[in-house]
Amino acid sequence: MGLFENLVGAFLKLTDPTPDYTGPRCLLERNSVGGCDKCQQACPHQAIRLENFTVEIDEVRCTSCGLCTSACPGLALEFPLGSIQEKLHRGKGQLRCSRAPGAGDEVHCLGQLTPGLLAEAGARFGPLTLAHGDCAGCKIGGPSVPERVQQIAEEGRRYFPGLEVRLQQEPLAGAEVGRREFFGALFGGAKRSAAELMPNLPLLPEEPYEDKRAERPAELRLRRVAAIQAQSVxxxxxxxxxxxxxxxxxxxxxxxxxxxxxxxxxxxxxxxxxxxxxxxxxxxxxxxxxxxxxxxxxxxxxxxxxxxxxxxxxxxxxxxx
Missing domain, CATH: 3.30.70.3270 (Alpha-Beta Plaits)
Known part of the structure; x- marks a missing residue:
């Protein structure tokens, strides 16, 4: 594959709204007794099909709300959490969805948040403020998002009991960002984008299917970071x-x-x-x-x-x- 094909593939990867799926961590593929359909039940747009003991996501129907990722018990469905974590840090614990008015950093939908993200940010910044738009009329995540975020926060308290989350529909004031922080974030974002666009050199064979289970998901790493700061878990x-x-x-x-x-x-x-x-x-x-x-x-x-x-x-x- 040439450089052009690699760049096109990387661009499509960046703009692909579907979460990453790691089959070895899916309870269906692991043949767990009783199976699992939690991702399908959580999806508000019928974008998930469970066929042949695996998960298939309809790229047309998927809106990238993220509700399936927090519902997945095996963490088989994930969005990259680094950029969301950075936004929570830059906002000093404040974040808004893309449909919410106000200042500050935004995420496509608050449904993309996870217990680990909230627990780690809460351990670092104290009470968190999350602003959302009119979820009842939103075509991204829908009316279930605020309730689901509260459930995610409750799960986050397992890893950092002091976690406090305030959900609001009022405009977010946003945290003040200094020049150094602004340019640091800008430079960091440029480096990540460049890394994503660099072609992958096929120097090593593809990782064996079973070995992918041994990769510690980012969500688990965030939960552990929060637990380090907690008095009890x-x-x-x-x-x-x-x-x-x-x-x-x-x-x-x-x-x-x-x-x-x-x-x-x-x-x-x-x-x-x-x-x-x-x-x-x-x-x-x-x-x-x-x-x-x-x-x-x-x-x-x-x-x-x-x-x-x-x-x-x-x-x-x-x-x-």
Whole structure:
């Protein structure tokens, strides 16, 4: 592919309104018991189809509202969060949607916000102010956006309990921005745009399908940053009770590789471990566990910021097979 084709492809990528889809983190593709249709239910424009155990997004119907991304339990649907985080920082915790009047930075729709974005900004700036337009008549996100943002904020309080979010329809005054901050933001935006437009050189083979689960989503990184600043957290985690057969189902269905199964050095036991900071609380392992011995609970700050914890160990009943 030549330079021109790469530039055209990069431009289309920048203007493509659909969220990025990472199939290995989708509960449908992971064959979780009960499946999942939360993204389809959240979409106000019927732009999402669930076919052949995968998610297909209609680029014509999609308005880039982002409501599907915050509804996805496995974080398989994402918008790039760096630019939104930068806008929250530049506005010192103030942000408005593209249909809201007033000054300050804007995002296409407040539905693109995530618990991690709000928690990290709240930990840094204190109370956040989010302005929205007439959602009832908006063709981007629709009337459900304010309620959904409140739900996102409530989820964000799991990672930073002090999070305060004010939703308003009044014009946003906007935070004052100095010359240095303005030119710094302008230069930073230019660098990012140039990086996006540079052609990708095919020097390395494409990453294996399963390895993509090991990539820590930006949302999880933001949640962890917020947890570092918090006094306490209510991070979701799982617990494994007696009766576990140490089969690989929980590790297979986990969308973020939070659960891993490994063999002990002696070779006689198997060990289930959990990276708490990678757990989304999706419940896929709970629903899929054959003996139904996995439950959802909450982790404290020490467990989130520490290394993997041991969930269960033992000699599986099928060891001699």
């Amino acid at each position: 209510r991070w979701p985690r799982i617990a494994v009770g007696e009766g576990c057969t140490l089969c690989p189902v929980c590790s297979n269905v986990c969308p973020t590789k939070a659960v891993e199964r490994e063999r002990s050095p002696s070779g006689e036991e198997y060990i289930l471990k959990l990276d708490v900071s990678a757990c989304t609380g999706c419940g896929a392992c709970v629903e899929s566990c054959p003996p139904q011995v996995i439950t959802l609970t909450e982790a404290d700050r020490v467990e989130v910021l520490g290394g993997p914890i041991e969930l269960y160990r033992g000699v599986p009943p099928w060891y001699d097979l």
